[in-house]
Amino acid sequence: MLKAKIKVNVNSVAMPFQVDFKGEKIVPVAEGQSILEASLAAGIPHYHACGGKGQCTTCRVLVQEGEEHLSELTSFEKTIKAVRKFPDNIRLACQAQVTGEGVKVHRLIKDDTDRYIFINSAEENSTEVMGVRRKLALFFIDIRNFTPFIEAHPPFDVIHIMRRIFTLLRNAIEQYGGRIIDTAGDGLYAVFGLESKIKKAAEAAVLAGLKIMEDVKIFNNTYMRPYFNHFFEVGIGVHVGSVIYGNVGIGLNNNLTVMGYPVNIAARLQAATKELNNSFVISERAFSLLKNPPYVTSSANINLKGVSSAFEVRLIGKPFQYMATFSKPEQGPVGNSG
Ligand code: FES
Known part of the structure; x- marks a missing residue:
């Protein structure tokens, strides 16, 4: 349940920024690339069940640093944030684009058990779930x-x-x-x-x-x-x-x-x-x-x-x-x- 199809541009000309995926690797990001595109291009098995359409939330990341160097919330993120009561430091990797240096994120769903815990919990509240x-x-x-x-x-x-x-x-x-x-x-x-x-x-x-x-x-x-x-x-x-x-x-x-x-x-x-x-x-x-x-x-x-x-x-x-x-x-x- 890792993915739907998503195109990843591995031949980006300019890779001006880097994103630090805590505990995994530091990956280069091209201008206008989403966090998800960058992670997939770098070989990280990043969950994206809806194919990057901003609907499944399996790509969500906890932003630990550099929130200010990410694009504004998309309408998908605003809707999901309101419904699921996500805290401000949760972003959908398929929606957030990197606009500057110093972004550090923590991938939340790394295997099927994570997916079950985060997605299937009866009363989801990410602040509480994550600690x-x-x-x-x-x-x-x-x-x-x-x-x-x-x-x-x-x-x-x-x-x-x-x-x-x-x-x-x-x-x-x-x-x-x-x-x-x-x-x-x-x-x-x-x-x-x-x-x-x-x-x-x-x-x-x-x-x-x-x-x-x-x-x-x-x-x-x-x-x-x-x-x-x-x-x-x-x-x-x-x-x-x-x-x-x-x-x-x-x-x-x-x-x-x-x-x-x-x-x-x-x-x-x-x-x-x-x-x-x-x-x-x-x-x-x-x-x-x-x-x-x-x-x-x-x-x-x-x-x-x-x-x-x-x-x-x-x-x-x-x-x-x-x-x-x-x-x-x-x-x-x-x-x-x-
Ligand atoms: S991949 Fe589904 S919301 Fe990001």
Whole structure:
């Protein structure tokens, strides 16, 4: 499924420019030649299922450098970009002509498996599929005092209450522009900043956390205490940092995955809420980004695996009531359990 027929001019008189196909070869490009024509002429097995008509997108490339030395988007590219939500640095090699030096591209579809992943994915979003590094606010939350409830109630009640709480968490996270990445047991992991700069992301993560604390308090007073004679609390950890995110595209949900050391730190901060006996622990780095930091804070230093010096954090939550009520707190936050 490599090709339809396309004419390649291998005898071009002038080859004024070069295009660097990352990891493959640097190829000469003639004036007015498309990236696809140049790559095929150089022997690169460049996919072009529609024959260069701007319809199949199998020729797409990620432009890493020299975007300004490519011709304007053609009408085909504009249409496809609008429909498939391609980011600006994706071009169709059959449409883009090279107008200057310094263009570096990365061919995206190199074999049939690539083709399947990119073309057949149910909900194509190239930004996510390819993977991006950017600064995000990482948010881990764990529901506390849940194990005693599980042990004392039938499965129906447990799942019902779990749904209530997760709905509450999700509403607050989404209200502030966050996105839930994963859930595990009685906790979840979300990120903020996919659509905003890091300062706003840190602010949003903190506001979402404070709202959740308030909403859980209301839920306890209006529902849990009257109907179940029980209450929940939450432990929240927030950190910021540069992470890689992308859509792995495997599995039913085609989930977004976020990876990187800052993720581990955020998970550890959430776990540290227990040892610090404070429901909301945020790294000093994240705290320093806040425009309107919470009034009541104290600081602490904790030891993190892999970090030689003490890690400075701010405590912006409250001491846990359940710790005073139950002598043995339950286990099991998302990520690094504490
Ligand atoms: S070859 Fe089909 S869109 Fe470029």
